[in-house]
Amino acid sequence: xxxxxxxRVCVLMATHNGLPWIDEQLRSILDQVGVNVEVLVSDDxxxxxxxxxxxxxxxxxxxxxxxxxxxSFGNAAGNFYYLIDNAPADRHDLFALADQDDIWxxxxxxxxxxxxxxxxVAAVSSDVVAFWSSGRRKLLRKGGxxxxxxxxxxxxxxxxxxxxxxxxxxxxxxxxRDCGRQGLAPLPFHDxxxxxxxRASEMPWWIDPAPSVQYRQHGRNEVGAHVGWAAIRSRxxxxxxGRYKAxxxxxxxxxxxxxxxxxxxxxxxxxxxxxxxxxxRREALxxxxxxxxGVRAAVRVSNVAHQHSxxxxxxxxxxxxxxxxxx
Numbered sequence: 001x002x003x004x005x006x007x008r009v010c011v012l013m014a015t016h017n018g019l020p021w022i023d024e025q026l027r028s029i030l031d032q033v034g035v036n037v038e039v040l041v042s043d044d045x046x047x048x049x050x051x052x053x054x055x056x057x058x059x060x061x062x063x064x065x066x067x068x069x070x071x072s073f074g075n076a077a078g079n080f081y082y083l084i085d086n087a088p089a090d091r092h093d094l095f096a097l098a099d100q101d102d103i104w105x106x107x108x109x110x111x112x113x114x115x116x117x118x119x120x121v122a123a124v125s126s127d128v129v130a131f132w133s134s135g136r137r138k139l140l141r142k143g144g145x146x147x148x149x150x151x152x153x154x155x156x157x158x159x160x161x162x163x164x165x166x167x168x169x170x171x172x173x174x175x176x177r178d179c180g181r182q183g184l185a186p187l188p189f190h191d192x193x194x195x196x197x198x199r200a201s202e203m204p205w206w207i208d209p210a211p212s213v214q215y216r217q218h219g220r221n222e223v224g225a226h227v228g229w230a231a232i233r234s235r236x237x238x239x240x241x242g243r244y245k246a247x248x249x250x251x252x253x254x255x256x257x258x259x260x261x262x263x264x265x266x267x268x269x270x271x272x273x274x275x276x277x278x279x280x281r282r283e284a285l286x287x288x289x290x291x292x293x294g295v296r297a298a299v300r301v302s303n304v305a306h307q308h309s310x311x312x313x314x315x316x317x318x319x320x321x322x323x324x325x326x327x
Contacts (some may be wrong), residue, residue: 006036007113009163010092014079016044018100019053021216028103030063034110038063039098040087044079045072050100080159080190084173095169097159097190103214112163115206122203123164123194125156128215140215142207151192151199152251156207158215159191164198172197175258187251196251200258 011029015022029039041064043051058064067086073079080097087095094116096109105111112124130138142157175197179186187193198205 003036006034007094007109008036008092009038009094009096009109009113010088011037011039011096011098012080012083012087013039013041013098013100014044014076014083015041015046015050015054015100016076016079017046017048017050019046019048019050021101021218022050022053025098025100025102025104026057026064028106029098030061031106032104032109033106035113037109038065038092040065040067040083042067042069042079042083042086044074044076075188077186077188077190077193081176081186081193084169085176087169087173089166089170089173092166094163094165096163099158099160101216101218102160103216105212105214108161108212109163111212112208115208116163116165119206120204121206122168122198123162123205124208125158125161125163125205126208126210126212128158128161128213129211130215130217132217139211141209146205151196152248152255155189155192155195156205157191158213159194160215161213162191162194164194168194168198168201168203171201171203175254178257179254182257184253184257185250187247187254192247192251193254196255197258200255 009032013026013029018025026039030037041054041058043054043066054064054066058066067083069082073082076099094109094113096112098104112126115121115124125142127142128140130140140157172194176186187196195205197203
């Protein structure tokens, strides 16, 4: 296949004070095999030279483009929502998300392109391998059986693994604009929001059990791998304070915006959602207490009748115990 025939992938990268890591990450993206890659970067007020480094790099490589602005988002989600709103959907076949501090496997995109095509899905994500400067490495499993209402409770793993069709990116953009017009804030986690939009729009999603990203861990991770005593305490407190419950309530409102009320749950469906929520809250607490010690909680969620999407096929392998990642 000639380069002109390769899929055109636009990688949306959000940065903030990422100078120690961004060169290695950007090289792993630009060196992807089997695809034509461009990178669109939005910097959130870096003060460590990241913005100046990006300026110089964009002059050296015409595949790197920087969105210039003088306002601050305050978190990665806001920055990614800005990138989605400005994504050049008319020039690319597919879109990916990238953090500033990871390292991609060089066949990440080409492998995911094949999965999009063979499985006829709108998006692909994957497990990741967390790594530390000490040399420690840990496979983070993000899979498990997809259920009818799972998108109300969790994302399908880190957004840094996502590859999505242009159709899905445009759909997400339109939903974010609709939310703005209605005065409804999106979820504070962009990966969860994107998954919600896809599933509520009946756009199927595949989660690859093989990792595609080396997920760097350091003292300035916004989310990170959630290990250690401080992480345990934080998760338990957030559960006790009802923050996770508030996020699920917002997700339900957002899902109604996405589907325009066309798929509003029936009374029976609402009961199923409530039962699922209680179950997942217990599972999240178990995961918060035991997963850092390497004890794998056996999460068995009862099957819910699923009528709307091929993504309900439990031969897909998504979403295992990941409520703990957003507590």
